[in-house]
Every structure is written in structure tokens, then in C-alpha cells.
Amino acid sequence: MTTGLLRLPDGRLTQYWHGGAAGGRPVFFLHGCPDTRHAAYAGDAAARRAGVRLVAVNRPGYGLSDACPSTHLTVADDVAAVADLLQIERYAVLGMSIGGPYALACAATRPERVTAVGIVAGPAIVPELDPPYHRDDLGSEQQAFFARLAGLTPVEAVALMRPDFESYVDQLNPADPDDTALAQRFLAELDPADAELTTKSGPTIDGRVLGSDSAIAAAVREALANPDGYLRDAAISFRSWDFRPERIACPVYLWYGALDVNASVRNGRWLADRVPHATLVIRERTTHLAVLHEHWGDILTTLTSR
Numbered sequence: 474m475t476t477g478l479l480r481l482p483d484g485r486l487t488q489y490w491h492g493g494a495a496g497g498r499p500v501f502f503l504h505g506c507p508d509t510r511h512a513a514y515a516g517d518a519a520a521r522r523a524g525v526r527l528v529a530v531n532r533p534g535y536g537l538s539d540a541c542p543s544t545h546l547t548v549a550d551d552v553a554a555v556a557d558l559l560q561i562e563r564y565a566v567l568g569m570s571i572g573g574p575y576a577l578a579c580a581a582t583r584p585e586r587v588t589a590v591g592i593v594a595g596p597a598i599v600p601e602l603d604p605p606y607h608r609d610d611l612g613s614e615q616q617a618f619f620a621r622l623a624g625l626t627p628v629e630a631v632a633l634m635r636p637d638f639e640s641y642v643d644q645l646n647p648a649d650p651d652d653t654a655l656a657q658r659f660l661a662e663l664d665p666a667d668a669e670l671t672t673k674s675g676p677t678i679d680g681r682v683l684g685s686d687s688a689i690a691a692a693v694r695e696a697l698a699n700p701d702g703y704l705r706d707a708a709i710s711f712r713s714w715d716f717r718p719e720r721i722a723c724p725v726y727l728w729y730g731a732l733d734v735n736a737s738v739r740n741g742r743w744l745a746d747r748v749p750h751a752t753l754v755i756r757e758r759t760t761h762l763a764v765l766h767e768h769w770g771d772i773l774t775t776l777t778s779r
Contacts, residue, residue, distance in 0.1 A: 476510075476679060478537060481554050485539040489555060492678070493520025493527035498777040499561045501552050501579070502529040505570030506710070507703040509535050511692035512569060514678045519769035525777055528564075530555050532575070534701030542627070543705055545578035546715050552579050553586065565776040567591040569765055570736060571710050577748075580723050581716040589776045590725045593765045594736040597743040598718075599623060599711045607711070609737045623712045630708035638703060647697045652690035659693050664734070667762040718748045725751040726775055728768065730759030 476490040490510040493500075497520070502513040513529035520527040532548055534540035541547070552575075556564055565588050568576030573595020580587040596607040600623040606616055622630055645662075649655045660668040675683030681691060696702070725748045729741040738755050745753040756764055765772065 479555060479558050481551060485533070485541060486537060487533075487539070487551060487555060488531040488535070488537040489529065490514070490679075491526060491528040491559070492517040493525045494523075495526065497521075497524045497526040499526045499528060499556070499564040500773060500776055501556070501564055501566045502527060503548075503552070503566065503568040503572030503575045503579075504529065504532070504535075505572055506706040507535070507696040508569075509692060509695045511688075511695060514683055514688075515675060515766055516769040516773065517678060518676060520773055523770055523773045523777065525773045526561075527773070528555070528559065528561075531695075532702055532706070534699050534703075534705055536695040536698060536702075538702070540699060540701035540705070544709060544715050545574055546582055548575045549578040549582045553583050556586070562586065563588050565589040565591070567593070567772065567776060568595055569593045570595055570761070571706050574710065574714060577718055577721060577725070578714075578716055580721045580725070581718075584722050587723055589723055589779060590721070591728070591772055591776050592725070592741075592744070593728045593772070594730060594733050594761050595727075595740065595744075596710060596736055597740040598714055600713055602739060602743055607736055607740055608734055609739070610734045619711055625708075625712075627705070627708040627712075630712075631704045634704060634707055635700070638700060638707075642697050642700065645693065645697065647690075647694045653686040655693060656686040656689040659689060663762075664760045666732075666760045670762050670766045673766075718744060721748055721750075723750065724779060726772075727751055727753045728764050728772065729753070729755050730761060730764040731755055731757045732759055733761045733764060735761040 504512045510529035531538040533543045566576040566579045573592035681688040727741045729738045745751045
């Protein structure tokens with residue numbers, strides 16, 4: 474396993490991790506929001522068993538990755554640049570939640586390099602959904618908020634969301650040196666089933682036992698150390714994309730959970746109807762994080778089977 478910083482061609486630093494099988498078939502993992510490369514750690518053992526080299530890159534503004542006015546397409550450029558630096562020519566891409574559209578952008582911009590795309594519980598183009606919301610548990614005020622968000626520029630959207638997000642960060646208090654207290658506050662925000670998965674004990678990665686309070690606290694601190702990552706993600710994720718999914722030529726696999734309130738299966742059906750070579754799998758009795766964490770092996774094997 475390797476973790477560290479890479480300097481991109483434009484001079485920015487990007488933070489990454491890669492594990493799994495050294496010399497294996499490469500899969501780039503694109504995390505959710507707010508989240509980081511830490512979300513890929515749970516897939517390390519499955520990646521080794523599947524013969525997959527698993528690479529996770531923090532988007533701009535997360536952890537130590539330099540912030541910038543990123544888009545889906547510029548993040549796809551960053552992934553390609555990291556692949557160049559790691560001497561990886563062709564690769565599959567796996568996007569979790571908000572990372573899903575970024576994964577599709579990789580295929581849209583690098584059709585000669587991206588061999589397959591996997592989306593786990595990711596949003597579709599939200600303004601084009603019917604109704605135009607990525608989740609089905611929203612009240613009328615929240616629906617109005619997302620409708621308004623879709624019509625704003627990214628700069629306007631960041632300004633709108635910043636006060637509430639900063640209040641959330643203050644409540645979570647990632648600067649708290651008490652790992653256990655921070656982990657418990659974070660877990661209280663999750664679906665109980667997802668919280669249980671998050672605390673599932675695993676191997677030691679980056680000096681911490683996966684699922685321990687110290688590992689959870691480290692992930693939270695890295696995700697929230699800089700507000701720019703979350704705010705930029707949220708500003709561009711619920712509006713029209715800067716590419717069309719209909720133009721993607723490689724195989725695309727869509728995995729959704731029937732009990733996932735964060736990304737309704739409507740998102741997966743919308744994408745399956747538009748992406749030419751898409752396969753949709755709906756996991757029954759499955760929540761948001763479980764779609765990935767209970768099926769790492771199957772997902773990685775599927776993405777590298779071609």
C-alpha cells in the first residue's frame with residue numbers, strides 16, 4: 474500500500490492512496506461527498522483477492538489536495554494525470570455516490586483509456602429526473618432548495634450552502650482530539666445499518682485498524698479539514714453536467730440499493746435508459762454504504778473482467 478502526494482502538470486498537489494494487488498488490473502476509485510480516499514481502504518483485501526490495483530485520489534479541496542474551481546471534466550483530467558504519473562495506461566473507474574458522475578466523466582473524456590465504469594449509488598442528472606430530486610425523502614422546502622440550486626452558478630451555489638455546511642462541521646467538530654467522541658458524532662448521522670458497516674473491524678491500514686474509532690476519526694478529519702471540497706462537489710453535482718452520458722462507449726455497471734435514501738434507484742434507472750452499454754443491478758434490502766461495502770469483490774471483479 475502506498476499513500477502520499479503527487480504533483481499534477483499544472484503544479485497542484487493531489488493526495489492519493491493505492492493498495493490491492495501490486496501490478497494488478499488498475500481501478501481508480503472516486504469517493505463520495507464529503508469523503509476521501511479513506512473510503513477505498515475497505516476494498517483493499519477484496520482488491521488483493523481479485524488481482525486489482527486499487528487507486529483512490531482525493532478531489533480538489535479534500536485533505537491535502539489543492540483546491541481549485543473543478544468540474545466533472547477537470548477531475549477526469551486529474552485522474553488521467555495521476556494514471557500517467559503512476560505509469561498506468563488503461564484503467565477502470567469506480568465512483569461511489571457523488572463520485573459516480575466523475576467516473577462517467579472519465580469515460581467521456583478518455584474513451585481510449587477507460588475500460589469500464591462502475592457507479593455505486595450515484596446521482597443522475599438531477600434536473601432531468603422526474604421528479605427532479607435525487608432522493609425520495611425530501612420535504613417541500615428541501616425540494617425547493619434543490620430546484621433553486623440547479624439554476625445557480627457554482628459560485629452562487631457555494632455561497633448559498635456555505636453557512637449550513639460550516640454549521641454542520643462546527644457541530645461535528647473534527648478538530649476534537651478525542652477520536653471516540655468524534656467517531657460517535659459522525660456515526661450518529663448515518664443510517665444504523667451503514668454505521669454498523671463503518672465500524673466493521675478490518676486490517677491495519679495507514680497505521681490504524683479499519684473500523685476503529687481512530688480510523689473513522691482520521692477519515693472525518695481528512696474529509697472536513699477544508700470546506701472547499703464538499704462545497705465544490707455540492708455546487709456542481711445537482712445541476713446539468715458538462716458532458717452527456719449518452720456518449721459513453723465502454724461498459725457501465727450501475728449498482729443501487731432498494732433501501733438507499735441518499736440515491737433513489739430512480740437515478741440508476743435513468744442512467745440505464747441513457748448510457749448505451751449499461752447494466753443495472755438493484756440490491757434488495759440494501760442501504761447506501763452497503764451497496765459497496767457488502768459487494769467489493771463482485772464489483773471489482775466485474776469491472777476488470779473485460
